[in-house]
Amino acid sequence: RALEGDLVTALGRGEIEVLFQPQFSCADGRMVGAEALARWQHPTLGEIGARDLFHIAEKAHLVAPLSRQVVAQAMQQASQWPEHLGLALNITPEELAERSFAQDFASGIGRSNIAPSRLTLEITEDVLLRDLDLAAEALAALRHIGLRVALDDFGAGFCNFRYLKELPLDAIKLDRSMVVGICRDERDLAVLRAIVGLAHAMGLEVVAEGIETEAQRDAVIAEGCSYWQGFLRAAPMRNDDMLRMARG
Numbered sequence: 001r002a003l004e005g006d007l008v009t010a011l012g013r014g015e016i017e018v019l020f021q022p023q024f025s026c027a028d029g030r031m032v033g034a035e036a037l038a039r040w041q042h043p044t045l046g047e048i049g050a051r052d053l054f055h056i057a058e059k060a061h062l063v064a065p066l067s068r069q070v071v072a073q074a075m076q077q078a079s080q081w082p083e084h085l086g087l088a089l090n091i092t093p094e095e096l097a098e099r100s101f102a103q104d105f106a107s108g109i110g111r112s113n114i115a116p117s118r119l120t121l122e123i124t125e126d127v128l129l130r131d132l133d134l135a136a137e138a139l140a141a142l143r144h145i146g147l148r149v150a151l152d153d154f155g156a157g158f159c160n161f162r163y164l165k166e167l168p169l170d171a172i173k174l175d176r177s178m179v180v181g182i183c184r185d186e187r188d189l190a191v192l193r194a195i196v197g198l199a200h201a202m203g204l205e206v207v208a209e210g211i212e213t214e215a216q217r218d219a220v221i222a223e224g225c226s227y228w229q230g231f232l233r234a235a236p237m238r239n240d241d242m243l244r245m246a247r248g
C-alpha cells in the first residue's frame with residue numbers, strides 16, 4: 001500500500017528507468033533493435049522489476065500514466081539510435097482495452113522522432129481474456145500506420161491458437177520456457193519445430209527469447225526463427241550502452 005503511494009511520487013521524480021535488451025538477426029547475427037523493459041529505482045528498496053512495478057501500478061490505478069511515461073522515454077531514447085534499429089514496446093491488456101488506445105498511441109508516435117515502421121508492439125495473450133474484437137481493431141489501426149505486432153510469451157500460457165488466427169500479428173515471441181530445453185530434450189525441440197512451422201504457415205515471423213547458450217542460438221537459427229534475444233549476447237542495458245553496442 002505504501003508502495004502504491006510511492007509510485008505517484010516516483011512518476012514525478014524520474015525514478016522509472018527504461019532499459020533496452022538488443023535483438024539479433026538469425027540470418028547474419030546483426031543487431032536489429034531492442035525491447036524496452038521498465039524498472040523502478042526505488043530510493044530505499046532498490047530496483048523493482050517490471051512485473052512487480054506493473055502489479056503495483058494496477059492496484060494504484062496508475063498503469064496508463066506509467067505506461068505513457070515508459071513509452072515516451074523509450075521512444076525519446078530510441079530516436080538517438082541508428083535508423084535501421086527497431087524498438088519493441090510492451091503493452092498491457094488494460095491499455096489495449098482502452099477505446100482511445102490506438103489514437104493516443106499514434107499521437108505519441110507523432111510527437112516523437114521515430115518512424116512508426118521502427119516500432120513493434122508486444123502484447124500478451126491475456127488481451128484476449130478481455131475484448132478480443134476491440135484489441136484486434138486497435139492493433140489493426142496501428143499496423144495500418146506501419147507498426148508491427150508480436151504476440152509475447154508464446155508457449156508460457158494457454159497457447160490458444162485462436163489468438164493466432166484472430167489477432168492481426170506479424171510475429172510471435174517464443175517464451176524462454178519453449179527454448180530452454182531444446183538442446184537436451186528431443187520433445188522440447190519437437191514442440192518448438194511444430195510451433196515455428198505453424199507460425200510460418202500463418203505468415204508470422206518467430207522471435208526466440210531467453211537464449212543463453214550458443215547451442216540454443218544455433219538450434220533456433222536451424223529451426224527457422226528470424227530473430228533472437230538473450231543473455232548469451234546482451235542483457236537489458238542502459239541507453240548509452242545500447243548506443244555503444246549499436247555502433248559496434
Ligand code: G
Pocket residue numbers: 036037038049050051054067070090091092152236
Ligand atoms: O525485465 P523484467 O523481467 O522485469 O520483465 C518482466 C515482465 O514485464 C516481462 O514480461 C516484460 O514483458 C514486462 N514488461 C517490461 N517492461 C514493461 C513495460 O514497460 N510495460 C509493460 N506493460 N510490461 C513490461
Ligand code: G
Pocket residue numbers: 021037090152153176209210211212229230231232235236
Ligand atoms: O515477458 P518478457 O519476455 O517480456 O520478459 C523479458 C524478461 O526476460 C526480462 O526481464 C529480461 O531481463 C529476461 N530475460 C531476457 N533474456 C533472458 C535470458 O537469456 N535468460 C533469462 N533467464 N531471462 C532473460
Ligand code: NA
Pocket residue numbers: 035090122152
Ligand atoms: Na516483452
Ligand code: MN
Pocket residue numbers: 152153173175209
Ligand atoms: Mn517475452
